[in-house]
Amino acid sequence: MSQVIHLALLGCGVVGQGVLTQLKIQKKLLKSRQVNFAITKVLVRDPAKYQDLAREHQLELVTDIQDILTDPQIDIVIEVMGGFQPAEDYILACFAAGKHVVSANKNLIAKNGPLLIATAQENQVAFYYEGAVCGGVPILRTIAQAYSGDEIFNVAGIVNGTCNFILSQMSQKQLNYQEALVLAQKNGFAEADPTNDVAGWDASYKLVILAHFAYGRKVALEDLKVAGIENVTAQDIKMAQQIGYRIKLIAETKKVGNAITLIVWPTLVFESHSLGQIENENNGVFVKSNNLGEALYIGPGAGSQPTSNSVVTDLITVASEMKLNITGQTFHSFDEAGTVVPQNELQKTFVVFLTKELLTTRQILATIKEEGFTVTFQELKDNGLALFTQRLSFNEVERLEKFIDGKAYPIFE
Ligand SMILES: NC(=O)c1ccc[n+]([C@@H]2O[C@H](COP(=O)([O-])OP(=O)(O)OC[C@H]3O[C@@H](n4cnc5c(N)ncnc54)[C@H](OP(=O)(O)O)[C@@H]3O)[C@@H](O)[C@H]2O)c1
Structure with a gap:
C-alpha cells in the first residue's frame, strides 16, 4: 500500500469542491496508480458556511493559516482561494514551511510568478499550476x-x-x-x-x-x-x-x-x-x-470538474516526485533572454468596417488615399464597406478609424 499524502485546501469554492469530489470518487483509480491522498484541513473564512461539506468529507475547518503551516503531516497545499492577497503570502509561507503547492491562481501567477517560482526552488519544493491556464486543457x-x-x-x-x-x-x-x-x-x-x-x-x-x-x-x-x-x-x-x-x-x-x-x-x-x-x-x-x-x-x-482534473494531475506529479525524492523541479524549466515588441511598434493587417451613408465608396477611398493609407475594399450588404489595410500600427489604424468613422479589427495571420 502506498504512503498516504496529506493535503490541505486554501479555499473551498467551485474548484476546491471539485477537487474534494474528484479525490473521493476516484480514490480507487488513484490507488491503482499508487497514489493515496487524504485531505485533512481546509482554510475557510466562515466555518458555518462549510459545515455540511466538512461532515461529508470528514474535513477539519480552520480559519488560521498557521494551523496548516505548523502541521508536520501536511505535504501539499492546494491554493484555490484566488486573488492576490492573502493568497500570495500564504503560498510563500507554505514554501518556507517546506510544503509543496498546487494552485490555479492565474491572476497571482501572471503578476508575481517569477518570485513564487524562485521561492519554491530556494526551498526545494514543488509548485504546479496547470489549472491556471484554460482550466481543463493540459x-x-x-x-x-x-x-x-x-x-x-x-x-x-x-x-x-x-x-x-x-x-x-x-x-x-x-x-x-x-x-x-x-x-x-x-x-x-x-x-x-x-x-x-x-x-x-x-x-x-x-x-x-x-x-x-x-x-x-x-x-x-x-x-x-x-x-x-x-x-x-x-x-x-x-x-x-x-x-x-x-x-x-x-x-x-x-x-x-x-x-x-x-x-x-x-x-x-x-x-x-x-x-x-x-x-x-x-x-x-x-x-x-x-x-x-x-x-x-x-x-x-473552466468549470469545476475540468479545472479540478488539472489540479489532481498536478497533485499526482508532486506525489511521483516525492516518491523519487526529486521535488523542487520547476514546472517549466528554460529561461531565455529577449525583448518584447513595444506596444506602439506592433503592426497588423486590419479590416475597417463602415457604413457609407452620405459619401460614395469612391469619395471614401479618395479621402483615405489623401491621408496616405493604402487599402483594398469589398462592398457589403446594407451600405457596408470593408477596407483591407496594409500593415499598420494600432495608433495608425486608430487615426484611420477616426476620420472615416469606421471600426477596425486585426486579421489573425
Ligand atoms: N472556476 C473555474 O472554472 C476556474 C478555472 C480556472 C482557474 N480558476 C482559479 O481557481 C481559483 C479558485 O476559483 P473558484 O472558481 O473556485 O473560486 P470561488 O468559487 O470563488 O472559491 C473561492 C474560495 O476561496 C475562499 N476564500 C477566498 N478568500 C479567502 C480567504 N482570505 N481565506 C479563506 N478562504 C478564502 C472562498 O470563501 P468564501 O466562501 O468565504 O468566499 C471560496 O471558498 C481562482 O484563482 C480562479 O482564478 C477557476
Missing part, C-alpha cells in the same frame, strides 16, 4: 514537456470561455452584446460583474503564463496590448461574416527575431481556420513550431 504541461525539443514561433488562443460564449451567441443568434452577456450569466458562463473576463484581463493573465512557457520569457502584464469585447457590435459580427470571418478574442504571442509580440484583442479569424470553429465556452490554443508545424489543443477552459 496546455502548460504539453508546452513544457512535448515541446521541450522544439522551437515555438506562435501561440494564439481562445482562452476565455465567457468571451467566446458571448461572441458565439451574438453570431449564432444575432444577439447584441448585452443580450448575449445576460444569456452567458443565466447559463453560468459569466459572473455578475463580468469585467475581469470581458475587458480581456483574464486572457491577459493567461497570455503572460503562456509566453513564459513558450519562450522562457518573464513578461509583465504592462507589456501587453489589450482590448476586451465590450465594444463588439452585432453589426461588426454581421459584416465580418460577409467577408468570411468570425470575431474572436485572441490572446497571441509571436516571435519576431529575438523579440516577442503580446496582444489580446478582438480579432478576425477566417471561418475555416480551426480557431474560428471553436464555439461557446470552449477554449483552444493554436501552437506553431519548427518541428511539429501547426497544432491545436481544444477543450473545456
Whole structure:
C-alpha cells in the first residue's frame, strides 16, 4: 500500500469542491496508480458556511493559516482561494514551511510568478499550476514537456470561455452584446460583474503564463496590448461574416527575431481556420513550431470538474516526485533572454468596417488615399464597406478609424 499524502485546501469554492469530489470518487483509480491522498484541513473564512461539506468529507475547518503551516503531516497545499492577497503570502509561507503547492491562481501567477517560482526552488519544493491556464486543457504541461525539443514561433488562443460564449451567441443568434452577456450569466458562463473576463484581463493573465512557457520569457502584464469585447457590435459580427470571418478574442504571442509580440484583442479569424470553429465556452490554443508545424489543443477552459482534473494531475506529479525524492523541479524549466515588441511598434493587417451613408465608396477611398493609407475594399450588404489595410500600427489604424468613422479589427495571420 502506498504512503498516504496529506493535503490541505486554501479555499473551498467551485474548484476546491471539485477537487474534494474528484479525490473521493476516484480514490480507487488513484490507488491503482499508487497514489493515496487524504485531505485533512481546509482554510475557510466562515466555518458555518462549510459545515455540511466538512461532515461529508470528514474535513477539519480552520480559519488560521498557521494551523496548516505548523502541521508536520501536511505535504501539499492546494491554493484555490484566488486573488492576490492573502493568497500570495500564504503560498510563500507554505514554501518556507517546506510544503509543496498546487494552485490555479492565474491572476497571482501572471503578476508575481517569477518570485513564487524562485521561492519554491530556494526551498526545494514543488509548485504546479496547470489549472491556471484554460482550466481543463493540459496546455502548460504539453508546452513544457512535448515541446521541450522544439522551437515555438506562435501561440494564439481562445482562452476565455465567457468571451467566446458571448461572441458565439451574438453570431449564432444575432444577439447584441448585452443580450448575449445576460444569456452567458443565466447559463453560468459569466459572473455578475463580468469585467475581469470581458475587458480581456483574464486572457491577459493567461497570455503572460503562456509566453513564459513558450519562450522562457518573464513578461509583465504592462507589456501587453489589450482590448476586451465590450465594444463588439452585432453589426461588426454581421459584416465580418460577409467577408468570411468570425470575431474572436485572441490572446497571441509571436516571435519576431529575438523579440516577442503580446496582444489580446478582438480579432478576425477566417471561418475555416480551426480557431474560428471553436464555439461557446470552449477554449483552444493554436501552437506553431519548427518541428511539429501547426497544432491545436481544444477543450473545456473552466468549470469545476475540468479545472479540478488539472489540479489532481498536478497533485499526482508532486506525489511521483516525492516518491523519487526529486521535488523542487520547476514546472517549466528554460529561461531565455529577449525583448518584447513595444506596444506602439506592433503592426497588423486590419479590416475597417463602415457604413457609407452620405459619401460614395469612391469619395471614401479618395479621402483615405489623401491621408496616405493604402487599402483594398469589398462592398457589403446594407451600405457596408470593408477596407483591407496594409500593415499598420494600432495608433495608425486608430487615426484611420477616426476620420472615416469606421471600426477596425486585426486579421489573425
Ligand atoms: N472556476 C473555474 O472554472 C476556474 C478555472 C480556472 C482557474 N480558476 C482559479 O481557481 C481559483 C479558485 O476559483 P473558484 O472558481 O473556485 O473560486 P470561488 O468559487 O470563488 O472559491 C473561492 C474560495 O476561496 C475562499 N476564500 C477566498 N478568500 C479567502 C480567504 N482570505 N481565506 C479563506 N478562504 C478564502 C472562498 O470563501 P468564501 O466562501 O468565504 O468566499 C471560496 O471558498 C481562482 O484563482 C480562479 O482564478 C477557476
